[in-house]
Amino acid sequence: MEDDLHREFTCPICADIFTNPKGLPCLHSFCRECLRVYITKQQEAKGRKYEFTCPVCRHNVVPPDVKKPAESWVDQFPSNHQIISLMDIMLPKKNDKPCKLCQKRDITMKAINVCRACQEEYCADCSKFHLLLKATKNHKLYPLDGISLPSRTTTAGTSLSLPEESADSFEYTVESGHCRQVKVTSESDNAECWITGAVFLEDDKVLIVDNRNLKLKLFSADFQLLTEDDSFKPYDVALIDNETVAVSDSGCVRYCDIERNSLKSSKTYNNDWKIYVPKVLSLSGYCRGICSTKGKIAVCSGKDLDKRIIFQDIEIIRHIWQDIDGKSLFREPWYCAMNESGSLIFVADGVGVEGHVICITTQGRFRWKHKFEMPRGLCICGDHLFVADMKDNSIKVISLDGKEVKTLLTREDGIQRPQCVAINSTGDKLLVSSCPPYNNDYVSVFDLTYKKGKKKRPASAQPAVHVTRQSELCSVS
Incomplete structure (x- = not known):
């Protein structure tokens, strides 16, 4: 499942983790800079057009304002906040701990639990797997994040x-x-x-x-x-x-x-x-x-x-x-x-x-x-x-x-x-x-x-x- 999730966070153009993902009407997303360069190069190759093709499905995409320079078309498309939100939760940040089991498979996932017996941190899916194994099913997992009370604003x-x-x-x-x-x-x-x-x-x-x-x-x-x-x-x-x-x-x-x-x-x-x-x-x-x-x-x-x-x-x-x-x-x-x-x-x-x-x-x-x-x-x-x-x-x-x-x-x-x-x-x-x-x-x-x-x-x-x-x-x- 981590492999599938990691693919959801991968830009089809640069094959790396998304940076400021932008979504096209065909529902495919790309890094903002990758998409900007792609649009600009396609316009230079084909001459001034009022559309470009999606790098994945090849559907024609027309920007909302075609009169603006092609270099700025990328900013006319919405940021994919769904992917951004998922990345905020699932991918580790600078101070987050990565999942130890995922690391062994060259996958980077944010750890949410720790097993004190094994002294290792696990993501959500590896936590479930850890409790299914016969040798570790009786281990207790503890959340890494502290629990804080919500607040109200008047x-x-x-x-x-x-x-x-x-x-x-x-x-x-x-x-x-x-x-x-x-x-x-x-x-x-x-x-x-x-x-x-x-x-x-x-x-x-x-x-x-x-x-x-x-x-x-x-x-x-x-x-x-x-x-x-x-x-x-x-x-x-x-x-x-x-x-x-x-x-x-x-x-x-x-x-x-x-x-x-x-x-x-x-x-x-x-x-x-x-x-x-x-x-x-x-x-x-x-x-x-x-x-x-x-x-x-x-x-x-x-x-x-x-x-x-x-x-x-x-x-x-x-x-x-x-x-x-x-x-x-x-x-x-x-x-x-x-x-x-x-x-x-x-x-x-x-x-x-x-x-x-x-x-x-x-x-x-x-x-x-x-x-x-x-x-x-x-x-x-x-x-x-x-x-x-x-x-x-x-x-x-x-x-x-x-x-x-x-x-x-x-x-x-x-x-x-x-x-x-x-x-x-x-x-x-x-x-x-x-x-x-x-x-x-x-x-x-x-x-x-x-x-x-x-x-x-x-x-x-x-x-x-x-x-x-x-x-x-x-x-x-």
Whole structure:
């Protein structure tokens, strides 16, 4: 697996580890300097052209502004922050310790655990292997990184420690056998899946975004594939109503209808459900996370330093990127969610392994933010916001007022580099996907239960969230 991961970090031009990787529309990435030299040389060889070919797939690529000199075209394409984030976590830095087993195979991987008995450091995969060997299965591994408490920032910008986690509002029970790990592949997939978005429909059908295979996949409640559509370059999906979803595509938002007894899609797995696209909303910049409440839509968008949340309410489109003092609100917005009334937007924002969940109003006013190591997918149930913390390998729950936070699921529950989260309308099923290279072709579905806390709570308060953990995963193909 380390070999595969190392290849993900290797520039196809120089065959070395990426330096400032830039991504092309065909989804291939290259070092910024390698791509700049390649474009310049190709233009010099062929004369002044308004396009160039991808060094890997040979598809023609047209820069957004062809009037600028070819030497500057490379900066018109977005940096591949997904690769940058993965490299920050997986590859050792100057002060990091490398995995000893990987070193013996001439592979450089960041160590995350240490075995005190062997006095060696191991990466995530070698740690698992170490505990499988008969001679070392009883060894104990200890994390190299210390554990630090997250902090909260007030509107005035003062950093505060989180309040003591309330056992009454965020207690949860632990039982076994209530998690499924389900396969989300299809026969026509060209690569391993990378599930970046998901939403539950009526009757617990699930619409899943497979970003790597550029598909929308519709599954039944028992995760049988009903249909798929490969006419997108999707990243995330949001539910508009029982028959309509909004999909964040490359540079636009597509509104998709899911109709009964329709055969408009060319690939048929079930004649009862099909997907087709009736409407497109064009936007500037690459689109990532998307959310919707009561006809209102918010989407994470923007290029390079121009990062923003685009909010639409009927015909009004508002771009949110600065606070009232003119300071940028976001560094790299990945996912977003809205409360039930549509008055608040929650944004998972961050670069590398430094990030926050930020709460703003739909008018763009800052409310609060919490520090997370690497926040990604968000979803809301009642008065609770579920957060996928990728680097921490956990799912956290935070109150919508930003005052309480609790770790709900961890690596012990099978959570590895969580990417997206989704919860059904009744609030008793939580779906979690993982970022490559872990469990690419599977998602985990947890059964959630609710129980009121011991302390007296306002009548309008939501019951506390409880999760039923699993001891063994049941695989559903």
